[in-house]
Amino acid sequence: MPYLVEDMLRSNGGxxxxxxxxxSFVAVDGNxxxxxxxxxxxxxxEQMLKLATTDYVSGxxxxxxxxx
Numbered sequence: 001m002p003y004l005v006e007d008m009l010r011s012n013g014g015x016x017x018x019x020x021x022x023x024s025f026v027a028v029d030g031n032x033x034x035x036x037x038x039x040x041x042x043x044x045x046e047q048m049l050k051l052a053t054t055d056y057v058s059g060x061x062x063x064x065x066x067x068x
Contacts, residue, residue: 006018018036019036022037022039023036023039024036024037024039024040024042024043025037025040025043026040026043026044026047028047028051031051033047033048033051
């Protein structure tokens with residue numbers, strides 16, 4: 001490739017964050033949850049559960065016993 005996606009994101013005003021290669025890294029922006037690589041799967045799942053159990057009115061986290 002003649003350029004890196006990271007460079008194109010930054011040159012167009014995007015925010016780019018990462019961890020070391022093969023390290024777990026999760027980014028959350030509102031309802032968008034993304035992981036850097038397969039090592040991030042657990043972290044992405046944890047953030048999805050946290051988002052799914054948040055009461056948007058109070059911001060409080062609902063009981064984890066909701067999931068079986």
